[in-house]
Amino acid sequence: MRYPMSDLSPLLIPRGFRFGATKAGIKASGRADFSMIVADVPANAAAAFTSNRVTAAPLIVDKEHLRTTGGKVRVVAINAGNANCAAGQAGIDAARATCAAAGSLFHCRAEEVFPSSTGVIGVPLPADKLIVAMPQVALGAESDRFLEAATAILTTDTVEKTAFARIVLDSAEGEEPREVRIAAFGKGAGMIHPQLVPHATMLVYILTDAQILAADLDTYLRGAIERSFNRISVDGDTSTNDTVLLLASGASGVQIGAGDQAFEAALNQVCISLAKQIVADGEGISHVVELRINGAASHAEALRVAKAIAHSPLVKTAWAGCDPNWGRLVAAIGYSGAEIDPAQIDIRFGNLPICVNGGRAPEYDEAAAHEYIKQPEFSISIDLHQGAGSCVFWTTDLTTEYVHINADYST
Amino acid sequence: MRYPMSDLSPLLIPRGFRFGATKAGIKASGRADFSMIVADVPANAAAAFTSNRVTAAPLIVDKEHLRTTGGKVRVVAINAGNANCAAGQAGIDAARATCAAAGSLFHCRAEEVFPSSTGVIGVPLPADKLIVAMPQVALGAESDRFLEAATAILTTDTVEKTAFARIVLDSAEGEEPREVRIAAFGKGAGMIHPQLVPHATMLVYILTDAQILAADLDTYLRGAIERSFNRISVDGDTSTNDTVLLLASGASGVQIGAGDQAFEAALNQVCISLAKQIVADGEGISHVVELRINGAASHAEALRVAKAIAHSPLVKTAWAGCDPNWGRLVAAIGYSGAEIDPAQIDIRFGNLPICVNGGRAPEYDEAAAHEYIKQPEFSISIDLHQGAGSCVFWTTDLTTEYVHINADYST
Numbered sequence: 001m002r003y004p005m006s007d008l009s010p011l012l013i014p015r016g017f018r019f020g021a022t023k024a025g026i027k028a029s030g031r032a033d034f035s036m037i038v039a040d041v042p043a044n045a046a047a048a049f050t051s052n053r054v055t056a057a058p059l060i061v062d063k064e065h066l067r068t069t070g071g072k073v074r075v076v077a078i079n080a081g082n083a084n085c086a087a088g089q090a091g092i093d094a095a096r097a098t099c100a101a102a103g104s105l106f107h108c109r110a111e112e113v114f115p116s117s118t119g120v121i122g123v124p125l126p127a128d129k130l131i132v133a134m135p136q137v138a139l140g141a142e143s144d145r146f147l148e149a150a151t152a153i154l155t156t157d158t159v160e161k162t163a164f165a166r167i168v169l170d171s172a173e174g175e176e177p178r179e180v181r182i183a184a185f186g187k188g189a190g191m192i193h194p195q196l197v198p199h200a201t202m203l204v205y206i207l208t209d210a211q212i213l214a215a216d217l218d219t220y221l222r223g224a225i226e227r228s229f230n231r232i233s234v235d236g237d238t239s240t241n242d243t244v245l246l247l248a249s250g251a252s253g254v255q256i257g258a259g260d261q262a263f264e265a266a267l268n269q270v271c272i273s274l275a276k277q278i279v280a281d282g283e284g285i286s287h288v289v290e291l292r293i294n295g296a297a298s299h300a301e302a303l304r305v306a307k308a309i310a311h312s313p314l315v316k317t318a319w320a321g322c323d324p325n326w327g328r329l330v331a332a333i334g335y336s337g338a339e340i341d342p343a344q345i346d347i348r349f350g351n352l353p354i355c356v357n358g359g360r361a362p363e364y365d366e367a368a369a370h371e372y373i374k375q376p377e378f379s380i381s382i383d384l385h386q387g388a389g390s391c392v393f394w395t396t397d398l399t400t401e402y403v404h405i406n407a408d409y410s411t
Numbered sequence: 412m413r414y415p416m417s418d419l420s421p422l423l424i425p426r427g428f429r430f431g432a433t434k435a436g437i438k439a440s441g442r443a444d445f446s447m448i449v450a451d452v453p454a455n456a457a458a459a460f461t462s463n464r465v466t467a468a469p470l471i472v473d474k475e476h477l478r479t480t481g482g483k484v485r486v487v488a489i490n491a492g493n494a495n496c497a498a499g500q501a502g503i504d505a506a507r508a509t510c511a512a513a514g515s516l517f518h519c520r521a522e523e524v525f526p527s528s529t530g531v532i533g534v535p536l537p538a539d540k541l542i543v544a545m546p547q548v549a550l551g552a553e554s555d556r557f558l559e560a561a562t563a564i565l566t567t568d569t570v571e572k573t574a575f576a577r578i579v580l581d582s583a584e585g586e587e588p589r590e591v592r593i594a595a596f597g598k599g600a601g602m603i604h605p606q607l608v609p610h611a612t613m614l615v616y617i618l619t620d621a622q623i624l625a626a627d628l629d630t631y632l633r634g635a636i637e638r639s640f641n642r643i644s645v646d647g648d649t650s651t652n653d654t655v656l657l658l659a660s661g662a663s664g665v666q667i668g669a670g671d672q673a674f675e676a677a678l679n680q681v682c683i684s685l686a687k688q689i690v691a692d693g694e695g696i697s698h699v700v701e702l703r704i705n706g707a708a709s710h711a712e713a714l715r716v717a718k719a720i721a722h723s724p725l726v727k728t729a730w731a732g733c734d735p736n737w738g739r740l741v742a743a744i745g746y747s748g749a750e751i752d753p754a755q756i757d758i759r760f761g762n763l764p765i766c767v768n769g770g771r772a773p774e775y776d777e778a779a780a781h782e783y784i785k786q787p788e789f790s791i792s793i794d795l796h797q798g799a800g801s802c803v804f805w806t807t808d809l810t811t812e813y814v815h816i817n818a819d820y821s822t
Binding site: 050051052053054055083085086087088090091120121122123124190191235236237238239240311312313314317318320321323326327328330331332333334335340342343345355357358359360398399400402403404405406407408 | 461462463464465466494496497498499501531532533534601602606646647648649650651722723724725728729731732734737738739741742743744745746751753754756766768769770771809810811813814815816817818819
């Protein structure tokens with residue numbers, strides 16, 4: 001669920017964390033570009049990173065740190081405007097220098113610092129600017145501070161992306177009601193096709209005040225990612241910097257063990273909400289499309305079909321033009337590599353029959369189909385009649401505005 | 412090599428074939444849309460078709476016919492404006508009816524007719540229009556007729572695509588000089604990422620007057636396709652209709668056996684020329700880009716890297732904006748799935764050093780890089796330092812014009 005910013009209650013913010021942001025002078029725009037999350041005590045952590053074999057320097061450092069600490073994070077330091085990727089040893093050194101400075105400032109080990117970067121690839125990160133900015137960050141546990149942190153990490157995003165959930169636990173009579181809070185913020189608008197391992201220039205930070213062991217946190221995070229961030233694509237470009245971090249402060253005093261369905265459901269909901277917000281703010285997009293693939297030989301095959309459709313420039317440009325052109329969908333299904341029978345493909349736009357048994361549906365009504373996909377959000381269901389494999393996937397159209405945003409070269 | 416149309420000599424046209432085209436009323440524009448190639452006697456044939464699991468009706472019929480005849484083709488009947496794909500049994504029936512009519516008109520078996528279609532997917536093909544048009548095609552062996560046939564098959568193409576080669580054989584003193592001619596025409600501008608099996612809405616017809624066994628023709632064709640049509644991409648969408656047909660009339664009286672290097676070189680040259688013409692006429696493109704991948708662990712790995720780059724919307728839009736943004740290239744290399752070491756990636760634009768050991772080259776000159784890729788054709792070389800795998804691949808940028816062409820919906 002998404003709360004309007006004006007309604008954002010401090011009661012939504014997980015206890016045990018402080019937030020803040022400032023201007024470090026990395027973004028060319030001069031806007032705030034450096035966010036911090038500081039846990040009161042080292043938080044249990046689980047994280048997922050991009051499967052891109054070129055990974056940005058902070059990700060290399062993050063993985064080392066999580067291994068060294070066994071999954072403990074005290075400080076998260078996030079800069080926007082520079083991805084600190086493809087910068088060789090200088091990039092690694094910049095990330096380490098940032099961690100050392102944060103460790104010294106917050107009296108923790110450098111290994112308990114989790115650096116993140118997003119922005120242009122191939123330009124050395126000026127760590128000194130972050131180190132100078134760090135003491136200037138006004139930290140607080142209030143929702144305003146949370147929003148500042150959520151806003152400073154944005155790049156081509158047009159709106160901040162946040163999601164919240166609360167789990168109220170049964171309590172015995174007379175006992176004070178107990179609750180667990182989950183809050184998350186993230187960014188991402190282009191280079192969006194996260195393939196996180198355990199599967200994430202999408203950056204996502206999820207915070208909870210539950211008491212959860214790091215190993216259980218990891219299981220919850222993997223499950224949630226498979227249903228959310230690994231099911232979205234804007235342009236099919238998998239970033240070098242994608243990161244999802246889940247921190248549990250334990251400050252609620254509520255213990256969550258393995259397999260807690262309420263926590264799992266709440267976490268999934270937060271992740272799906274953020275994933276859909278990222279798609280909805282995709283660069284230049286005019287339509288959000290939900291793909292529901294059913295009847296594939298396996299879930300993996302369903303995903304292949306969804307991705308072939310989500311990455312087809314011809315399908316995406318047709319959507320931009322509100323053109324029902326279902327032949328392009330059939331072609332993409334055909335080259336997806338999934339096991340299919342062309343004569344058994346059924347396609348519906350919402351509830352409108354479009355394609356039956358691989359051919360134009362007898363009831364096909366082009367005008368109605370056109371009207372349906374003029375909506376800013378629409379759903380396409382495909383049944384392959386091969387098995388029980390299925391998936392839900394969220395993607396976008398491809399507009400001239402996307403090309404402008406990404407072709408705009410300022411010299 | 413490409414000959415200016417005004418210079419097109421009749422001596423370039425392989426003997427043993429007649430050509431022609433007419434208006435069958437399939438194209439909405441009312442232009443000529445039906446081409447024929449008629450061999451004087453059944454020609455030996457080799458063909459390659461799309462690997463898309465959804466294949467158009469004519470391809471299904473073509474495969475049956477080639478199996479039935481053991482590789483003999485007398486008549487090629489090609490319509491543009493309708494792909495005859497995703498039309499179920501009606502589509503197959505339409506293709507068969509066209510073949511039956513051609514067989515009756517040219518006194519050959521229906522199985523010696525090779526139908527082809529290109530255009531919109533999912534609309535039944537009106538075979539009756541083709542059957543009425545067929546006797547109206549003015550056939551001739553002249554270069555003008557060849558060009559008519561080459562022009563009528565175009566869809567979103569802006570120019571016709573032809574290529575020619577001649578092999579002059581040594582002859583004993585006093586003997587008349589003998590020669591083999593190869594001529595080809597093709598079409599394709601969008602939905603271009605041929606993956607032909609033995610690997611091809613690209614349609615290509617290659618004709619020679621050499622005497623070659625069907626089995627040898629097949630070997631020559633596979634080899635040529637791997638170096639040409641399977642090494643190009645405009646938008647990464649693999650069509651349901653891609654077809655490459657190679658016909659040998661034998662009318663030169665020159666026998667070509669297996670492994671003839673001169674014939675192989677000439678055929679490769681014709682196919683590479685046509686493949687590059689297709690890329691250069693890609694929908695809305697403003698740049699043709701040659702990718703030279705070297706040092707991959709294998710040739711297949713080199714191809715994975717080339718395709719990841721060629722299919723990256725972020726890389727392609729950067730090219731459209733003449734933006735050197737090499738970080739996007741590094742990201743695409745990283746997610747290609749190929750075995751790489753990020754610290755060993757070298758990139759050059761032409762001869763300009765861009766990226767060395769995975770980081771910005773010390774001599775990197777952004778202004779020079781920008782000037783270089785402002786050219787309508789440029790070359791990017793990537794060395795991965797992993798092995799001896801290499802490939803050359805031709806692709807395009809992604810412009811707002813591509814989006815306009817493919818999003819333009821006329822209701």
